């Protein structure tokens with residue numbers, strides 16, 4: 001049974017249909033990719049799932065309950081965690097204190113003693129930024145700040161982890177380590193749903209991928225199925241029809257209009 005079900009969700013902003021009858025699921029133990037060109041509706045989908053945006057139509061089901069009317073904090077309390085494209089850490093606090101605060105907010109005073117995904121330093125170590133624990137959050141590189149964002153999110157012990165462009169700002173080595181961490185988290189039973197433009201990362205770690213274009217899901221499938229899908233090639237994974245190497249996935253590049 002899916003942990004999360006997005007059921008025929010429509011979001012309209014005046015005359016703009018940002019999400020158009022999108023339907024997909026995210027399962028425990030699985031990494032699901034949500035990809036598509038800029039403006040396709042990915043962040044709006046995340047906003048509907050977390051409760052920031054009310055859908056014009058459609059439902060969100062989570063852990064077998066209809067949570068469409070639930071506010072953001074209630075979903076968060078029930079295990080919906082999210083990282084944002086825009087970094088949200090407290091700049092004047094240290095990296096360690098940022099995670100400590102997140103853990104306390106979500107877990108109450110007992111969180112100080114560490115929860116199932118570990119104490120603060122264990123979390124920092126897990127995402128690979130323990131060396132920065134005593135630095136102010138506004139003094140660390142962007143890639144490190146993104147990993148701090150993940151540690152803050154993991155501090156809430158999420159069952160559903162929504163990641164919005166988590167690898168932007170990470171170098172290649174950090175991205176590889178990040179991919180391994182996602183696979184580990186899924187292995188522990190977490191459902192990971194990721195919006196990401198780095199196709200190497202998406203194709204290597206996702207179990208399932210859904211492709212949005214103009215708010216509609218135009219394809220769903222395994223990485224191999226998505227790579228081979230002609231509509232996806234046209235809408236998002238660009239290559240020249242005349243290019244002999246077109247079907248060599250190592251040369252695929254993302255078209256972000």
Ligand SMILES: Nc1ncnc2c1ncn2[C@@H]1O[C@H](COP(=O)(O)OP(=O)(O)OP(=O)(O)O)[C@@H](O)[C@H]1O
Nearest residue numbers: 013016017018036037038039040041042043044045
């Ligand atoms: N609050 C809003 N008011 C009006 N239009 C909006 C609003 N939020 C998003 N949109 C529009 O909805 C569409 C989908 O936007 P969204 O940010 O969800 O796309 P996206 O796939 O996340 O894009 P990106 O990859 O650039 O982040 C776009 O046309 C955007 O301009």
